[in-house]
Amino acid sequence: MALKGKIVVDTEKCKGCEVCIPVCPTEVIEMSRLVNGKGYHFMEQVRENCTGCTNCAVVCPDGVITVYRIKV
């Protein structure tokens, strides 16, 4: 049984700090080339195999990440 996850990022509140990037075990998140209203490059999920481990959300200082997970 595998776990499949999906994250939702409040891109307008993301401060582009990149603290979440090194803690993702499956390397599915990156900083966007686009910027939000405050001028920060925001984080986004760019690949599918998120496991919903919550690591990124747990270390995000601004609490902008919501995590969903299902068993497949």
Add this chain to the structure above:
Amino acid sequence: MDIIKTENLVYKKTDAMTDKALSYCPGCGHGTAHRIAMEVLEEMGVIQDTIGVAPVGCSVLAYEFMNIDMQQAAHGRAPALATAIKRLWPSKYVFTYQGDGDLAAIGTAETIHACNRGENIVIIFINNGIYGMTGGQMAPTTLPNMKSSTSPYGRDEAMMGHPLKITELIAHLPGVHYVTRQAVHKPTEVRRAKKALRKAFEQSYAKKGLCFVEIVSNCNSGWKMTPNQSNIWMEENMFPYYPLGDIKVDGQLVK
């Protein structure tokens, strides 16, 4: 497959934090420290029964972000104010949230005496080795040879004294029941820090004495690094001087 459904939710920002944008620099550990303290209170079901005391420092506005009853104390005086609140209203969970300049410089007397009296409060101590708010001046906790705006060539211990391990100092006081040093820059550390905070809230509420949780944190702006660089620098430089782990458990020194 549609994963984004309420029944599949595994993590969202707690409602015990307000929706206001945090005033902290991108990547600053203050935000994570706030959030996990609020998560712990929510998990304990005591949001309505808790009063926090905010300091002076970058976290002066903590009361804007923590969605609970709060007071804001004069610089360094949070433990004195928390003492009054807890004594007047003993059925409340009471905590302070203080930086190293607030707690270990201007507020040293209040810190030590609240600890010595064994007030049944929690002190959450954010040690980033610097006065973040005012522009990165040297704090009592600044490391040897560490540069700050008032020690531009690095802290010279012969002239400026030694970094103060106030956490080890107060651990020796009999009024203090639980003392631990944690971090919030990595998932494992965050999860461990939450357990420590929960223990601190439970044991101080059970009138065991003062519970003290230091969180060694970054000040990427004051240290003049990117957030990820500052977290690596913290591991390499702060943790050897301020080692993580429990210092006093159940009233007994363990280190």
